[in-house]
Amino acid sequence: MDAQSYAPLAADSLPARLGTIPALRDRLGNPSTWRAREVGDGNLNLVFIVEGERGGLVAKQALPYVRLVGESWPLPLTRSFFEFHALTRQAARDPGSVPEVVHFDEGQALVVMEYLRDHVILRRALIEGQRPEGLGRRLGTFCARTLFRGSDLCMKPADRKADLALFAGNVDLCAITEDLVFTDPYFEAPLNRHTPALAPLVAELRADAALKIAAQHLKTAFAARAETMLHGDLHTGSVMVGPGSIRVIDPEFATYGPMGFDVGMLMANFLMAFCAAPAHAGPDHGAWILGEMRAVWTAFEIEFTHLWRTERTGMLFPPALYEEAGQAHAAEQARLDWLGGVWRDTLGFAGIECHRRILGLAHNADFETIPDEALRAASEARALALGRALMLGQGAIPGIDSLLALARDIAERDWL
Amino acid sequence: MDAQSYAPLAADSLPARLGTIPALRDRLGNPSTWRAREVGDGNLNLVFIVEGERGGLVAKQALPYVRLVGESWPLPLTRSFFEFHALTRQAARDPGSVPEVVHFDEGQALVVMEYLRDHVILRRALIEGQRPEGLGRRLGTFCARTLFRGSDLCMKPADRKADLALFAGNVDLCAITEDLVFTDPYFEAPLNRHTPALAPLVAELRADAALKIAAQHLKTAFAARAETMLHGDLHTGSVMVGPGSIRVIDPEFATYGPMGFDVGMLMANFLMAFCAAPAHAGPDHGAWILGEMRAVWTAFEIEFTHLWRTERTGMLFPPALYEEAGQAHAAEQARLDWLGGVWRDTLGFAGIECHRRILGLAHNADFETIPDEALRAASEARALALGRALMLGQGAIPGIDSLLALARDIAERDWL
Numbered sequence: 001m002d003a004q005s006y007a008p009l010a011a012d013s014l015p016a017r018l019g020t021i022p023a024l025r026d027r028l029g030n031p032s033t034w035r036a037r038e039v040g041d042g043n044l045n046l047v048f049i050v051e052g053e054r055g056g057l058v059a060k061q062a063l064p065y066v067r068l069v070g071e072s073w074p075l076p077l078t079r080s081f082f083e084f085h086a087l088t089r090q091a092a093r094d095p096g097s098v099p100e101v102v103h104f105d106e107g108q109a110l111v112v113m114e115y116l117r118d119h120v121i122l123r124r125a126l127i128e129g130q131r132p133e134g135l136g137r138r139l140g141t142f143c144a145r146t147l148f149r150g151s152d153l154c155m156k157p158a159d160r161k162a163d164l165a166l167f168a169g170n171v172d173l174c175a176i177t178e179d180l181v182f183t184d185p186y187f188e189a190p191l192n193r194h195t196p197a198l199a200p201l202v203a204e205l206r207a208d209a210a211l212k213i214a215a216q217h218l219k220t221a222f223a224a225r226a227e228t229m230l231h232g233d234l235h236t237g238s239v240m241v242g243p244g245s246i247r248v249i250d251p252e253f254a255t256y257g258p259m260g261f262d263v264g265m266l267m268a269n270f271l272m273a274f275c276a277a278p279a280h281a282g283p284d285h286g287a288w289i290l291g292e293m294r295a296v297w298t299a300f301e302i303e304f305t306h307l308w309r310t311e312r313t314g315m316l317f318p319p320a321l322y323e324e325a326g327q328a329h330a331a332e333q334a335r336l337d338w339l340g341g342v343w344r345d346t347l348g349f350a351g352i353e354c355h356r357r358i359l360g361l362a363h364n365a366d367f368e369t370i371p372d373e374a375l376r377a378a379s380e381a382r383a384l385a386l387g388r389a390l391m392l393g394q395g396a397i398p399g400i401d402s403l404l405a406l407a408r409d410i411a412e413r414d415w416l
Numbered sequence: 417m418d419a420q421s422y423a424p425l426a427a428d429s430l431p432a433r434l435g436t437i438p439a440l441r442d443r444l445g446n447p448s449t450w451r452a453r454e455v456g457d458g459n460l461n462l463v464f465i466v467e468g469e470r471g472g473l474v475a476k477q478a479l480p481y482v483r484l485v486g487e488s489w490p491l492p493l494t495r496s497f498f499e500f501h502a503l504t505r506q507a508a509r510d511p512g513s514v515p516e517v518v519h520f521d522e523g524q525a526l527v528v529m530e531y532l533r534d535h536v537i538l539r540r541a542l543i544e545g546q547r548p549e550g551l552g553r554r555l556g557t558f559c560a561r562t563l564f565r566g567s568d569l570c571m572k573p574a575d576r577k578a579d580l581a582l583f584a585g586n587v588d589l590c591a592i593t594e595d596l597v598f599t600d601p602y603f604e605a606p607l608n609r610h611t612p613a614l615a616p617l618v619a620e621l622r623a624d625a626a627l628k629i630a631a632q633h634l635k636t637a638f639a640a641r642a643e644t645m646l647h648g649d650l651h652t653g654s655v656m657v658g659p660g661s662i663r664v665i666d667p668e669f670a671t672y673g674p675m676g677f678d679v680g681m682l683m684a685n686f687l688m689a690f691c692a693a694p695a696h697a698g699p700d701h702g703a704w705i706l707g708e709m710r711a712v713w714t715a716f717e718i719e720f721t722h723l724w725r726t727e728r729t730g731m732l733f734p735p736a737l738y739e740e741a742g743q744a745h746a747a748e749q750a751r752l753d754w755l756g757g758v759w760r761d762t763l764g765f766a767g768i769e770c771h772r773r774i775l776g777l778a779h780n781a782d783f784e785t786i787p788d789e790a791l792r793a794a795s796e797a798r799a800l801a802l803g804r805a806l807m808l809g810q811g812a813i814p815g816i817d818s819l820l821a822l823a824r825d826i827a828e829r830d831w832l
Contacts, residue, residue, distance in 0.1 A: 165581035209746035330625035
């Protein structure tokens with residue numbers, strides 16, 4: 001295999017192309033026993049499951065274009081480089097949270113990693129009514145560990161700046177977020193689509209000046225508030241659940257940004273699952289989902305607090321000014337301030353994520369799999385109303401219980 | 417001259433070392449006519465004025481340590497690289513605002529630039545009671561042009577991210593700001609010093625938990641809010657004034673940060689000049705300085721508004737959402753929001769700059785040149801009070817007139 005010349009893998013030739021790599025032979029056994037199948041159901045990449053006599057691995061290879069759209073939308077192979085670097089950092093910051101990386105080939109834009117056997121995508125599990133044990137707690141803890149430990153609250157300033165510079169290279173994937181999440185939903189961008197019955201609501205949102213200003217303030221925060229290394233795409237399609245196991249995958253959108261972006265995108269996808277639940281597993285499942293959202297935020301607060309007290313080794317809020325000056329209470333006040341800021345950001349980013357999944361290019365299976373179009377529109381309309389309330393009411397929703405009450409209230413009303 | 421091997425220049429050997437460079441021969445004439453003298457009075461570098469038969473130039477060379485402190489505080493030569501890149505960007509974004517760069521040698525950490533004959537440092541001019549024509553307007557315009565045009569309001573996203581990554585390498589100069597401005601003043605850091613009579617006030621500030629929390633929120637904004645390329649050290653010692661000419665120099669602290677940092681540092685140094693004026697040129701001069709502060713902010717607003725309306729070509733607040741959707745008023749509302757944010761940041765950064773110049777390592781000639789220690793302490797005490805009011809009252813000072821009224825009010829009272 002010529003490392004200089006990129007070529008997409010294919011299932012039948014994969015054993016021949018990767019069979020000489022010692023790390024893969026160790027994990028899979030003799031290449032003559034390898035069987036590969038392409039299973040990519042995402043929007044961007046090739047994904048192969050490779051199984052051999054000793055075990056299985058996943059080979060994820062970037063394509064030089066957006067798979068969802070085709071060769072007309074080129075996308076650089078370097079996203080694989082950023083995914084590799086994000087995975088290694090996440091593994092160090094929250095061991096066991098992501099698939100183990102076994103092999104990386106930058107020239108082939110290829111990451112070979114642990115095969116999560118018997119795992120399914122969380123979004124699918126939620127649609128089916130599954131209730132993975134400890135789900136919200138695990139994801140809230142993941143957010144706290146990765147976001148705290150990638151920031152100037154914890155890292156050496158030179159290391160954070162080097163990572164900031166590294167991930168600033170992830171230009172094209174950031175541009176997808178910048179355009180598709182923050183701008184396109186709010187005007188008639190060519191790639192947008194929505195359920196036809198939503199048309200009056202969509203027109204109302206696109207004429208709402210305050211909402212569009214809020215959207216661009218959120219975009220500014222995403223682009224310019226380089227607080228920490230984000231996963232960058234932390235929705236329920238980026239989480240896999242299996243027996244006693246919860247893993248976060250696909251961090252190719254990783255970039256430096258505000259902590260609330262990851263938490264907010266995750267919360268939004270739970271909220272959309274909640275809005276869709278009556279059409280799938282039923283309203284009881286929706287209530288369970290809200291409970292998991294409380295668990296996400298509670299676990300985030302608990303773990304963030306623990307790390308603030310025990311690993312605040314970066315240059316921000318240094319103990320020299322607080323604990324070592326006999327003012328530990330001031331460090332606690334600053335922690336609450338910080339968490340309050342993350343909470344407000346979380347609400348705003350959650351709101352905009354609800355909108356873009358209904359008004360923009362990339363939709364969610366939660367809604368897309370509702371066959372009855374009127375029911376789908378009614379569910380989506382609730383999520384749109386919720387999104388607007390979150391984006392404009394950041395200051396008026398003081399905590400997780402207020403958010404859940406708001407979600408329940410909006411779900412009881414008809415918005416079309 | 418061997419480009420690979422750094423060696424500090426000396427006045428007597430400078431013509432021999434630089435005399436083969438065509439760009440310098442063009443501007444200075446035959447090297448046998450060159451006369452060089454070292455004039456560096458700053459904290460960090462060697463600065464030579466070189467004059468020849470045809471004209472003069474300035475040669476600024478970084479030293480591998482902090483000149484103010486000595487070889488015990490190493491500082492990388494790369495700051496010259498960042499100064500060069502900042503100067504070229506400032507020249508493009510606000511033509512005529514900075515000295516023209518004639519030659520850059522990265523290996524020698526050397527920038528050779530236009531000699532600003534008959535110019536003096538603004539800080540010195542203000543102490544002497546000079547009133548440079550159009551001062552505030554020119555500096556406010558400089559801030560608007562450089563800060564707007566270096567941001568995602570104007571630049572292509574990929575270009576801004578590339579610059580963000582480039583300037584993220586300016587780690588050691590950022591660390592000086594991060595430590596000396598935002599942290600050291602608020603505890604007994606080894607390099608701090610202050611006028612002895614201030615001791616009770618200093619103790620009060622260092623015990624003020626709310627103030628120390630505000631300081632670290634400001635530090636977080638400086639470190640993580642990568643809005644635009646900052647000058648990074650825009651005090652009155654970084655401005656030169658001459659007949660009909662105002663130039664900004666010394667951007668070696670350039671980094672991506674919040675717009676209010678540059679504006680705030682500039683405002684703080686005017687405020688300190690105002691507090692010191694009664695001990696120098698007199699209170700009338702202080703009143704003139706406040707008027708120039710109004711001119712800074714007014715010019716900033718006017719030019720920023722002009723650029724917002726005519727050069728908003730970046731990805732933030734795109735016209736597609738506002739003007740092109742028939743909602744030009746929303747773009748105006750967003751502009752006012754943005755300016756409000758810069759104003760609040762300006763107040764906070766101005767407050768902390770006042771503190772660090774009195775409590776920290778690097779003091780200002782405005783106060784240092786007041787021979788009467790009691791008078792000096794009284795002047796500094798006013799600036800400390802003002803700094804605290806700005807850091808804690810960001811939301812309660814709605815505009816420039818409120819700020820100037822606050823400054824006058826504080827100046828009328830005795831704080832010791």
